[in-house]
Amino acid sequence: MDEQLHKLINSIFVDHQENCIDCETCCQQLSCLADMVTSGVEVEQLLPAVEDHLRCCADCREEYQALLCIMRADLNGQLSKLD
Amino acid sequence: MTTDRTNEQWLADLRGDGEAQERALLDLKDRLQRGIFYYLSRERSDLTYLSQRELTQMAEDLAQDSVLRVMDNLDSFRGDSLFTTWATRIAVRVAISDLRRARYKDFSLDSLTANGDLLPATSNPVSGTPPTGPERSAEQAEVLAKIQAALDNALTERQLRALIAVAIHGVPLDVVAEQMDTNRNALYKLIHDARRKLRAYLESQGLSLEYMMNLFQG
Structure with missing residues (x-):
């Protein structure tokens, strides 16, 4: 299938979630979510609205993954070794 | 730390x-x-x-x-x-x-959306697969025309530009928002509304995800 057509159809039918929260609402909950996830809880069990937003918003997803990566490095003591 | x-x-x-x-x-x-x-x-x-x-x-x-x-x-x-x-x-x-x-320092939203060629120009939008029969090609052309009509009729120009940049070309919201003189959250909502309108339009034409995927994937 033509790539652009495929992306368009996916964007309309797969990425789009009715009643999905916006970036601002998602962002407000990200730090709370990251704390819980780094304590070992699965993200799907926590805040489904945030999970839905992260699935359909590449920008928020990228930032959330970066946040988790830094927090996990901190927990593993990797940030203090950067001197 | x-x-x-x-x-x-x-x-x-x-x-x-x-x-x-x-x-x-x-x-x-x-x-x-x-x-x-x-x-x-x-x-x-x-x-x-x-x-x-x-x-x-x-x-x-x-x-x-x-x-x-x-x-x-x-x-x-x-x-x-x-x-x-x-x-x-x-x-x-x-x-x-x-x-x-x-x-994206050299990115131009105007250039990206200038030609308007979002959908495949030919009646055979299935790449990497053998040519389809005339009936299937005609059906594909008909569906493409309906999708084009949805883009033309259901969306504002602003929604169309935002959707093309973010959903099709993967340009970050921050970058597009800056060029559209808006903020990321407002842009997200604009695209969210555009997707909802397109979905409603296409479903009103009897076009479902499964039908279109089957049709175009051969």
Whole structure:
């Protein structure tokens, strides 16, 4: 299938979630979510609205993954070794 | 790097004055800088061309900007996470937004959406598969015309431009928002509404996801 057509159809039918929260609402909950996830809880069990937003918003997803990566490095003591 | 202050202590020190505030600002910058440096040096394959020294400088600049942003937003900290997680989240936004702006510094939304050729021009939009029969080709052409009609009739020009840039070409929201004189959240809502309208339009024409996927994937 033509790539652009495929992306368009996916964007309309797969990425789009009715009643999905916006970036601002998602962002407000990200730090709370990251704390819980780094304590070992699965993200799907926590805040489904945030999970839905992260699935359909590449920008928020990228930032959330970066946040988790830094927090996990901190927990593993990797940030203090950067001197 | 350790959690050496409680949330309350961070807030009190950062809102205070004199030596305590100065020390807290330095500690915060150090913490954010380490996190940003780690992210830039370990997770960003697009930055491997930079030397360690350049990455260190970049992390320092971004950490400085992040501390200013944290201080500007201190009153919005709700206390439902660790203060340091909240501050790191702000630093991540500062760093990634900066990287996106740099990556798309020559990007022009006008150029991207100028030709309007979003859908395949031919009646055979199925690439990598054998030619389809005349009946199937006609059916595909009919559906493509309906999708084009949906784009033309259901969306405003602004929605169409935003959808093409973000959903089709993967341009970050921050970058498109800047060129459309709006903010990221408003742009997200604009695209969300566009998707909803397109979905409603296409479904009213009897076009479902499964039907279209089967039709175009042969």
